[in-house]
Amino acid sequence: RGAAGVLLVGVGVSAIVVMQGSARHLGTVLQASLAVLVGIALLAGPYLIRMAQDLSEERLMRIRAQERAEVAAHVHDSVLHTLTLIQRNAENAREVARLARAQERELRAWLYKPEGRGKDEEEEPDTLAEAVKATAAEVEDDHGVPVEVVCVGDCPVDEGLGAQLQAAREAMVNAAKYGGEGGAVQVYAEVEGTTVFISVRDRGPGFDLDAVPADRMGVRESIIGRMQRNGGTARLRSAPDGGTEVELEMERAA
Numbered sequence: 001r002g003a004a005g006v007l008l009v010g011v012g013v014s015a016i017v018v019m020q021g022s023a024r025h026l027g028t029v030l031q032a033s034l035a036v037l038v039g040i041a042l043l044a045g046p047y048l049i050r051m052a053q054d055l056s057e058e059r060l061m062r063i064r065a066q067e068r069a070e071v072a073a074h075v076h077d078s079v080l081h082t083l084t085l086i087q088r089n090a091e092n093a094r095e096v097a098r099l100a101r102a103q104e105r106e107l108r109a110w111l112y113k114p115e116g117r118g119k120d121e122e123e124e125p126d127t128l129a130e131a132v133k134a135t136a137a138e139v140e141d142d143h144g145v146p147v148e149v150v151c152v153g154d155c156p157v158d159e160g161l162g163a164q165l166q167a168a169r170e171a172m173v174n175a176a177k178y179g180g181e182g183g184a185v186q187v188y189a190e191v192e193g194t195t196v197f198i199s200v201r202d203r204g205p206g207f208d209l210d211a212v213p214a215d216r217m218g219v220r221e222s223i224i225g226r227m228q229r230n231g232g233t234a235r236l237r238s239a240p241d242g243g244t245e246v247e248l249e250m251e252r253a254a
Contacts, residue, residue, distance in 0.1 A: 066229055073166075073222045078106055081173055085142065128196060129154040131165050132189045139172040145180035147172060153191030155252055161196055163230035163252040170222040171200035171246040179204020179244060194252050201245040206238045223248075 089095040089221040121254040125131040127152040137148040157165065168187070175185040179202030188199040209219075219236065223246060232250035 026103075029101075030173075058224060069221060069225060069229060071228055078103065078110070081177075084177070090107070097127045103175070124157075126156060127154045128157055128161060128165075128191060131157055132168065132187060132198065135165060135169045136172060136185075136187055139169065139176055139185075143176035143180065145176040145185060146184035148184045149178070149187045151189045155196065156251045160230050160232065160250050161252055163226055164196060164198060164232055164248050167226045167232075167234060167248055168198045168200060168221045168246075170218060170226075171248070174218055175200055175202035175204070175244065175246075178202075178207075182243065191252075194254050196250050196252050198248045199245060200248075201243065203243045206240050206244050209236060209238055210212045215236060 043190075068191065082099055086096050086099050089099070125134050132151060133149050136149045139145075140147045155161075168189075172185060172187065182203030183203070186201045188197075188201075190197045223236075224234045227248055227250070230250070232248060235247040235249075236244070237247075238244035
C-alpha cells in the first residue's frame with residue numbers, strides 16, 4: 001500500500017509538471033491531480049487511522065480511570081463511614097441493624113439508579129443552599145455533632161456543583177468524626193458570579209497533612225481528587241492543635 005501510494009504520487013506530480021503549460025491537456029492534468037490525492041490518501045490513511053484509534057483508546061482509558069476513582073470515592077464516603085459508625089455502636093444491636101439497612105438501601109440506589117447518588121431525583125435539593133443545609137443536617141444526625149451553616153447567595157446545582165457538594169460532605173464527616181470534640185463544625189457557602197465557594201472548618205486537634213498515608217482515600221480522593229476530576233480546586237489548612245479548614249472552589253455553568 002505504501003509503495004503504491006509513492007508510485008501514484010510520483011506519476012501524478014510528473015504528469016502535472018509535464019502537462020501544466022497546455023490547456024489541451026487539462027483532463028490529463030486533472031487525472032494526474034487525482035492520482036496525487038489518491039496516493040497521499042494511501043500513504044497518510046493508515047497513519048490517520050492509527051492515530052484516531054490511539055486517541056479513542058486513550059480517551060476510553062481515561063474515562064475508565066475516572067469511573068474507578070469515583071467508585072472508590074463513593075465506597076469510602078458511604079461504606080467505610082458506615083462501618084466506622086457500626087464499630088462505634090457495636091453494643092447497640094438495634095442501631096447497628098439500622099445503619100446496615102440504611103447502607104444497603106443507599107448502595108442499591110447508587111448502583112442501579114442512573115444518577116448514581118443514592119436518592120430519588122425528587123428528593124435531591126434544587127439549589128446549592130438547600131443542598132448544603134440538607135447535607136449538614138444529615139451529617140449532624142449521623143454523628144451527633146452540631147453543624148452550623150451560613151449561605152450567601154444561591155444557584156441551581158449542576159454536575160460540577162454536585163461533585164463539590166460530595167466533597168463538602170466528606171469534609172463535614174471528617175470534621176464531625178475527628179474535630180467534633182472541639183465544638184460545632186462551621187460550614188460557609190457563597191455564590192459570587194459563576195464562582196461557588198464552600199468552606200468547612202472545625203476546632204479539633206488538627207493533623208499534619210504531609211503525614212497522611214498514601215492509602216488514606218478520604219482527603220486525597222474523596223475531596224482533592226474529586227474536585228480536580230470535575231474542574232475545581234480544594235485547599236486544606238491544618239495543624240496539630242490548630243483545627244482544620246477545607247476550602248472548595250468550583251466554577252458553575254453560566
